[in-house]
Amino acid sequence: MQPDELIAALNVALPALLTDKVSGAAVTSLERLSGGANNETWRLVWGETPLILRRRPFSADSVADLEGNILGLSLVDEAQVIQVASSTAVPVPEIHAVFDERHPIGEAFLMGFIDGESIPQRWLSDAQFEGARNELAYQCGEALARIHTIDCSNLPASIRPTTLQRRFEAAQHRLHAFGDVSPALQFGLNWLIEHAPESSPHVLLHGDFRTGNLLINKLGLAGVLDWELTHQGPPAEDLGYLCAYVWRFGNLDKPVGGFGHYADLIKGYESVTGWCPDLASIRYWEVFAALSWGLVCQTMGALWHSGEGDVERAAVSRRRSEAELDMLLLIDEWEGV
Amino acid sequence: MGRRVTYTKDTDASAELSSDALLTAVKAFLMDCAAPNLEGRHRFNARVAANVLGIIQREHTIGPTLKALDEDALRRWLPESGPNEPAQQLSRALADGRITPDDRFFDYLKARQLLVSAINNPRYASRAIAEERWGA
Numbered sequence: 001m002q003p004d005e006l007i008a009a010l011n012v013a014l015p016a017l018l019t020d021k022v023s024g025a026a027v028t029s030l031e032r033l034s035g036g037a038n039n040e041t042w043r044l045v046w047g048e049t050p051l052i053l054r055r056r057p058f059s060a061d062s063v064a065d066l067e068g069n070i071l072g073l074s075l076v077d078e079a080q081v082i083q084v085a086s087s088t089a090v091p092v093p094e095i096h097a098v099f100d101e102r103h104p105i106g107e108a109f110l111m112g113f114i115d116g117e118s119i120p121q122r123w124l125s126d127a128q129f130e131g132a133r134n135e136l137a138y139q140c141g142e143a144l145a146r147i148h149t150i151d152c153s154n155l156p157a158s159i160r161p162t163t164l165q166r167r168f169e170a171a172q173h174r175l176h177a178f179g180d181v182s183p184a185l186q187f188g189l190n191w192l193i194e195h196a197p198e199s200s201p202h203v204l205l206h207g208d209f210r211t212g213n214l215l216i217n218k219l220g221l222a223g224v225l226d227w228e229l230t231h232q233g234p235p236a237e238d239l240g241y242l243c244a245y246v247w248r249f250g251n252l253d254k255p256v257g258g259f260g261h262y263a264d265l266i267k268g269y270e271s272v273t274g275w276c277p278d279l280a281s282i283r284y285w286e287v288f289a290a291l292s293w294g295l296v297c298q299t300m301g302a303l304w305h306s307g308e309g310d311v312e313r314a315a316v317s318r319r320r321s322e323a324e325l326d327m328l329l330l331i332d333e334w335e336g337v
Numbered sequence: 338m339g340r341r342v343t344y345t346k347d348t349d350a351s352a353e354l355s356s357d358a359l360l361t362a363v364k365a366f367l368m369d370c371a372a373p374n375l376e377g378r379h380r381f382n383a384r385v386a387a388n389v390l391g392i393i394q395r396e397h398t399i400g401p402t403l404k405a406l407d408e409d410a411l412r413r414w415l416p417e418s419g420p421n422e423p424a425q426q427l428s429r430a431l432a433d434g435r436i437t438p439d440d441r442f443f444d445y446l447k448a449r450q451l452l453v454s455a456i457n458n459p460r461y462a463s464r465a466i467a468e469e470r471w472g473a
Contacts, residue, residue: 031377032377032378172432175428175432176432179425180424180425180428180429180432181424181425181428182424182428183424183427183428183431183446183449184446184449184450184453185428186428186431186432187431187438187443187446190431190432190438245462245463248462249462250462251462252462252463252466310378310382311382311385311386311389312381312382312385314389315385315386315388315389315392318389318392318457318458319457319458320457321450321453321454321456321457321458321461322454322457322458322461322463324450324453324454325450325453325454325461325463325464325467326463328443328446328447328450328467329463329466329467329470332443332447332470
């Protein structure tokens with residue numbers, strides 16, 4: 001959809017939906033934000049109020065044959081999860097409007113704009129965020145613990161409990177479907193199966209809680225974004241995911257997202273729940289996160305093959321090699337202990 | 338501004354330009370001409386496209402070594418198999434348990450991954466650690 005068409009559709013749909021919520025009568029500017037190889041993110045101004053539109057540019061049918069839920073929730077369900085999360089102290093944007101795929105805008109939701117820095121390369125290095133960085137691992141521990149205590153009975157039906165066994169099977173299915181091109185990912189999957197932890201109670205997971213999905217201001221965590229990969233699983237999974245090599249932006253000596261240390265993350269988590277998964281289980285999920293990233297990269301390549309997406313998506317398919325390398329490094333470290 | 342592309346002068350000015358040289362020329366166009374004159378998503382994608390050409394160049398150089406390594410592994414662990422698609426055959430054998438990976442197989446995967454990473458993303462941070470630990 002071209003920006004002009006999107007503006008026209010928004011100007012028709014929004015006046016009724018934003019009455020009493022946001023003053024204004026029309027879109028006064030619209031800009032596509034970079035990032036997001038899956039969903040589009042647009043920044044628009046309604047009257048004088050900045051808002052964010054998340055929009056899925058293709059139909060769910062076009063990815064159905066890729067098997068599994070790797071592309072995440074529908075945006076309608078994602079909006080519902082964000083609304084559920086807003087009942088906790090986790091910082092999330094306010095949802096103003098939700099559109100399903102039959103709407104002229106397409107599958108999308110409109111939310112409030114939270115002021116903060118979202119580009120990790122900036123907030124990870126800029127001196128003005130130094131204080132924020134020092135607090136952030138603890139704050140992430142707190143936020144994850146709060147997400148993990150959300151009552152799962154209020155969630156969309158698409159967020160069903162699953163088992164590790166089913167996820168292994170889904171991963172294996174995808175590796176086969178993508179042509180078995182990666183002996184490293186297959187080796188890693190075999191290792192994960194052999195080292196699978198005892199099953200533990202499942203909680204609501206953010207599912208994509210990583211440095212690139214955090215909004216930061218000078219005080220630290222200002223917003224938790226991108227809830228499309230929310231699912232149920234063991235608490236250690238979200239913690240390990242945040243610590244995955246691929247999300248450390250080169251700061252490998254700072255295991256929590258490239259900005260913090262395990263001890264602070266664990267302390268923050270414990271401050272809310274009174275307990276925290278142990279470090280070994282967190283590190284197990286770092287290996288799992290590498291596999292997941294590898295599968296996402298392959299999915300991007302498959303989507304490009306099916307005619308969906310631009311050169312970025314084609315290029316991301318080759319980033320599978322990052323996941324492969326990380327898996328081998330982590331397993332090497334684990335086995336070397 | 339994007340990173341400037343390094344131009345490599347051909348030693349023999351009369352020679353036909355190699356595909357590598359042509360890719361370098363297109364990469365330079367994307368980085369130095371196209372990207373600065375585009376905005377937003379198109380500017381970003383122009384840079385991505387230039388990086389993709391870099392992958393193709395490195396695959397051209399490193400690919401044959403990777404292929405030989407995979408073929409050698411196939412002969413070692415699946416000696417009865419045909420020669421095609423060695424990485425796929427090894428993956429499938431891992432999946433169905435025909436290969437039980439030992440230290441030597443792990444060493445093959447590490448050596449392989451150093452090459453694959455050198456093609457796709459040589460500046461990826463954990464590659465430096467892997468090179469230090471596993472490099473020759």
